Amino acid sequence: MSSDTTPASYRYQEALAPLARRIDDPKVQKKLSEVLALLDFNSTLNRSLELPEILDLVLFVAMGETRAAWAGLLLRDGETKRLVPSARRGRGDERWASLDLPEPPAEPTISGVGDPSVSDWAKSVLTLTGSALLVPLVKSTRLVGVLLFGDRGEPYGEDDRLFAESLCVTAAASIDNGRIYKELQTLNRKLSLKVYQLDSLFDIARELNRSPDIQRVREVLMTNAMGHVLTTRAVLLHDGKVAEQRGFTLSPEERARLERVSRELSEIPEDQKVSELPEGALRDLLSGLELDTVVALRSGESSHGALLLGARAAGKSLAEEDRDFLRSLASQAAAALDNLRLTREWIEKQKIEKEMALAREIQARLLPDSEPGIEGWDIAGINIPCLTVGGDYFDYVPRGDDRHWLVIADVSGKGTGAALLMASVHAALHALAGIGDISLEGLTERLNEIVYSSTEVNRYVTAFFSTLDAKTGELVYLNAGHCYPLLLRTSGDVERLVKGGAVVGMLEELTVGAGKTKLEQGDLLVLYTDGLSETTNPAGEEFEDTGIIEVMRSCRGKASREIMARLVSGVRLYAAEAGLADDLTLMVVQRN
Amino acid sequence: MESRQVGDVTVISPRGFINAHTVRQFEQALTQALEDGHEKILINGSGLAYIASAGLGVIMGFIEDVRAKGGDIRLAELNDTVFNIFEVLGFNHLCQVLASEQEGVESYQAEPAS
Structure with missing residues (x-):
C-alpha cells in the first residue's frame, strides 16, 4: 500500500509502534498501547x-x-x-x-x-x-x-x-x-417495496378496467398475490367453489372440505393468519394444506369468497406492507367481481324486459282495436295492461245471421308463457268460428282439449263465452270458471251469469252446460276479469262485485264507453296509492 | 416472447414489460416448455424492462412443479430495475440469478437442478 492512500492515522501508528517497543515503563507502554488501539479504532470506524x-x-x-x-x-x-x-x-x-x-x-x-x-x-x-x-x-x-x-x-x-x-x-x-x-437502508427498502406495490396495484387496476371476464379477474388476483407474497401455493374460493389452485393439487376430498368451509372463510373480516384462527377444524384443515393466510374477497356488503395463500417462500412472515397490498388487491378484485355480477344482472333484467315487451306486443295485437259495430248495440271493451304482462283477453267474433261471440278470458300466469297461451286460445277460437254452427259447449270442449294437451297442468284459462243474437237480444252463454258477469236490469235487480263449468285446460274431460238470458233495452251487462274485482284498497280489502255494481248503478243510461271509463276510474280511486296490481279487462254491453 | 433450446435448456426471452396484461404470454411460454417436456428453464432478461408482481406470481406457481420434475427456473441478464425488484422482495433467494445466458446454461451442467 503506498503512503499516498494509507490513512494518516495508520502512518501515525506505524511511526509510534517502534517507539513503544523502546519504552521500559510498563505504565507508559500500556498507555501507548491504548492510544494506538483508539487510533486504530477510529481509523477503522471511518471506513x-x-x-x-x-x-x-x-x-x-x-x-x-x-x-x-x-x-x-x-x-x-x-x-x-x-x-x-x-x-x-x-x-x-x-x-x-x-x-x-x-x-x-x-x-x-x-x-x-x-x-x-x-x-x-x-x-x-x-x-x-x-x-x-x-x-x-x-x-x-x-x-x-x-x-x-x-x-x-x-x-x-x-x-x-x-x-x-x-x-x-x-x-x-x-x-x-x-x-x-x-434505518435509512430499511426505509429505502420499504420505500422501494411500496413503490413496487403501487406500481403493481396500478397495473392491476388497469388490467381489471379492461372489463375482463371472471376467469381473468381470478388469474390477476392469484398471480399478483403469489408474486408479492412469494408463495408457491394458493387457492381461490369463489362463490362457494374452488375456482383456482396453483402450485399444488387438491384431492377431490380436500376440495370438498374447503368448499364446505368457504362461507365461514369469506366472512373473515379482511385478512387473517391461519395460525391466529381459533383452534378447531378450520385451522387444522388449512394448516394441513400448508395454507398460511386467508384474505377475504369482499366489496362493501357483498362477499365473493376468499384467497388462501401458502407460506412465504423467502422465509420471512408477512409484513404489514404485504398485508396492506393483499387487502388492496383483494378489494380491487372484489370490486371487479361486483361489476361483473351487476353487469350479469343487468343483462338478465334486459332480457326479461325484452320478453315482457314481446308479450305485451302479442297481447296488444290479439285484442280488438275497435268496437264491434253491431247494429242496435252499444258495446265497449278495454284492456289495461299492468307492469307485468298477464294473460287477459277479450274478443268479438261475428258469426253471421246477426249473431256474435262476445268473449272474455283470463289465462293463468304472466309473461311470455301466458301471452303465448292466450295467442293459441285466440287462434283456436277464430279457427273454430270458421267451422260453421258450433255450440258453446262444443267450442269450450274443443278449446279444453287444445289447452289441456298443449300446456302444463298449472296453465289454464278462465273464460266467459257468449253468443249474442243482435236481433232478439238473446244471450246464450257458458261460464268456464270465470268471474261472474253482472247484468243490471232496469228493475234494479242484478243477475250473475254463472252457468257453465270448470276452467278450460285443467281437466282432460269437461262437462259444461250453457245458460241463457235476454238483454232488454235499459239492461246493463258488464264482463270483467279479476283484475277489476280483486283490486285492493290500501287496507287490503277487495273491490269485489259489489264495488262494480255500485258504479253500474250510478251511471245508468250513460253510453257504454262512458260507463267503462267510470269503472276504470272507480277502481283506480279505490286502489289509491296501492295501485293496480294486475291487468284490468272489461266489456260493457247495452242495447240501444 | 422468444423461446429456444440451448442444449437441454429452454431459454425464454421476454421483451418489454411483463405486467398484468402481458403476463399471459409469459405463462403460456412456460406452460409450453413444460408440456414439451423441458424442465430446465432459463429466463433471459436482457430484453425485459420491467416485471410486475403478476409475472413473479406465475414463476411462483410453476417452480415447485418444475423442481419436483427435476428441473428449475433460473434467470440471467437482468437489468438493474428488475434485479432491484428481486432484491426488495427477496426473490433472488428463491431463484438463481446468473450474470449471463451462457453462465445460466452452464449452471445447469455444473449443478444440475435438484
Missing part, C-alpha cells in the same frame, strides 16, 4: 458504516485492552427507549438475549461493581447482566446505549475507566451513525 461491524469492533477493542472475559452492548431502542441486548463477544450467557432491563435515567454515569456510590439503576443492570463495569454511550447528551465489561481477574481501575470512556465517545457517534444508516 465502515455497517452496524454489526461497528458493534463487533467496539467489543473486540474493549476486550483487547481490558482483558475482560466478555463485553456486551445494550442499545437503546428508538421507540421504546429501553435498552436492548444487541451484541456480545467473549464468554456467552444463555440469558443474554432475553434480558429485561430497567429504563435508563437521562444521564447515567460510568459505574462499576464495588464503587462507593452506584445508582439503583446501575446496580440493577450490573446484577442482571452479571457485568463488572458499565459505561454509557452518549452522543451529544443523548444516550445511545451502554457498553458492558465482563469480569476479569482484577477490578477495573481509573486507567481502565478512562480508556473505556474514551472508547465510548467515538463508539457512541459511530453506532449512532451506523443506526441512522441502517
Whole structure:
C-alpha cells in the first residue's frame, strides 16, 4: 500500500509502534498501547458504516485492552427507549438475549461493581447482566446505549475507566451513525417495496378496467398475490367453489372440505393468519394444506369468497406492507367481481324486459282495436295492461245471421308463457268460428282439449263465452270458471251469469252446460276479469262485485264507453296509492 | 416472447414489460416448455424492462412443479430495475440469478437442478 492512500492515522501508528517497543515503563507502554488501539479504532470506524461491524469492533477493542472475559452492548431502542441486548463477544450467557432491563435515567454515569456510590439503576443492570463495569454511550447528551465489561481477574481501575470512556465517545457517534444508516437502508427498502406495490396495484387496476371476464379477474388476483407474497401455493374460493389452485393439487376430498368451509372463510373480516384462527377444524384443515393466510374477497356488503395463500417462500412472515397490498388487491378484485355480477344482472333484467315487451306486443295485437259495430248495440271493451304482462283477453267474433261471440278470458300466469297461451286460445277460437254452427259447449270442449294437451297442468284459462243474437237480444252463454258477469236490469235487480263449468285446460274431460238470458233495452251487462274485482284498497280489502255494481248503478243510461271509463276510474280511486296490481279487462254491453 | 433450446435448456426471452396484461404470454411460454417436456428453464432478461408482481406470481406457481420434475427456473441478464425488484422482495433467494445466458446454461451442467 503506498503512503499516498494509507490513512494518516495508520502512518501515525506505524511511526509510534517502534517507539513503544523502546519504552521500559510498563505504565507508559500500556498507555501507548491504548492510544494506538483508539487510533486504530477510529481509523477503522471511518471506513465502515455497517452496524454489526461497528458493534463487533467496539467489543473486540474493549476486550483487547481490558482483558475482560466478555463485553456486551445494550442499545437503546428508538421507540421504546429501553435498552436492548444487541451484541456480545467473549464468554456467552444463555440469558443474554432475553434480558429485561430497567429504563435508563437521562444521564447515567460510568459505574462499576464495588464503587462507593452506584445508582439503583446501575446496580440493577450490573446484577442482571452479571457485568463488572458499565459505561454509557452518549452522543451529544443523548444516550445511545451502554457498553458492558465482563469480569476479569482484577477490578477495573481509573486507567481502565478512562480508556473505556474514551472508547465510548467515538463508539457512541459511530453506532449512532451506523443506526441512522441502517434505518435509512430499511426505509429505502420499504420505500422501494411500496413503490413496487403501487406500481403493481396500478397495473392491476388497469388490467381489471379492461372489463375482463371472471376467469381473468381470478388469474390477476392469484398471480399478483403469489408474486408479492412469494408463495408457491394458493387457492381461490369463489362463490362457494374452488375456482383456482396453483402450485399444488387438491384431492377431490380436500376440495370438498374447503368448499364446505368457504362461507365461514369469506366472512373473515379482511385478512387473517391461519395460525391466529381459533383452534378447531378450520385451522387444522388449512394448516394441513400448508395454507398460511386467508384474505377475504369482499366489496362493501357483498362477499365473493376468499384467497388462501401458502407460506412465504423467502422465509420471512408477512409484513404489514404485504398485508396492506393483499387487502388492496383483494378489494380491487372484489370490486371487479361486483361489476361483473351487476353487469350479469343487468343483462338478465334486459332480457326479461325484452320478453315482457314481446308479450305485451302479442297481447296488444290479439285484442280488438275497435268496437264491434253491431247494429242496435252499444258495446265497449278495454284492456289495461299492468307492469307485468298477464294473460287477459277479450274478443268479438261475428258469426253471421246477426249473431256474435262476445268473449272474455283470463289465462293463468304472466309473461311470455301466458301471452303465448292466450295467442293459441285466440287462434283456436277464430279457427273454430270458421267451422260453421258450433255450440258453446262444443267450442269450450274443443278449446279444453287444445289447452289441456298443449300446456302444463298449472296453465289454464278462465273464460266467459257468449253468443249474442243482435236481433232478439238473446244471450246464450257458458261460464268456464270465470268471474261472474253482472247484468243490471232496469228493475234494479242484478243477475250473475254463472252457468257453465270448470276452467278450460285443467281437466282432460269437461262437462259444461250453457245458460241463457235476454238483454232488454235499459239492461246493463258488464264482463270483467279479476283484475277489476280483486283490486285492493290500501287496507287490503277487495273491490269485489259489489264495488262494480255500485258504479253500474250510478251511471245508468250513460253510453257504454262512458260507463267503462267510470269503472276504470272507480277502481283506480279505490286502489289509491296501492295501485293496480294486475291487468284490468272489461266489456260493457247495452242495447240501444 | 422468444423461446429456444440451448442444449437441454429452454431459454425464454421476454421483451418489454411483463405486467398484468402481458403476463399471459409469459405463462403460456412456460406452460409450453413444460408440456414439451423441458424442465430446465432459463429466463433471459436482457430484453425485459420491467416485471410486475403478476409475472413473479406465475414463476411462483410453476417452480415447485418444475423442481419436483427435476428441473428449475433460473434467470440471467437482468437489468438493474428488475434485479432491484428481486432484491426488495427477496426473490433472488428463491431463484438463481446468473450474470449471463451462457453462465445460466452452464449452471445447469455444473449443478444440475435438484
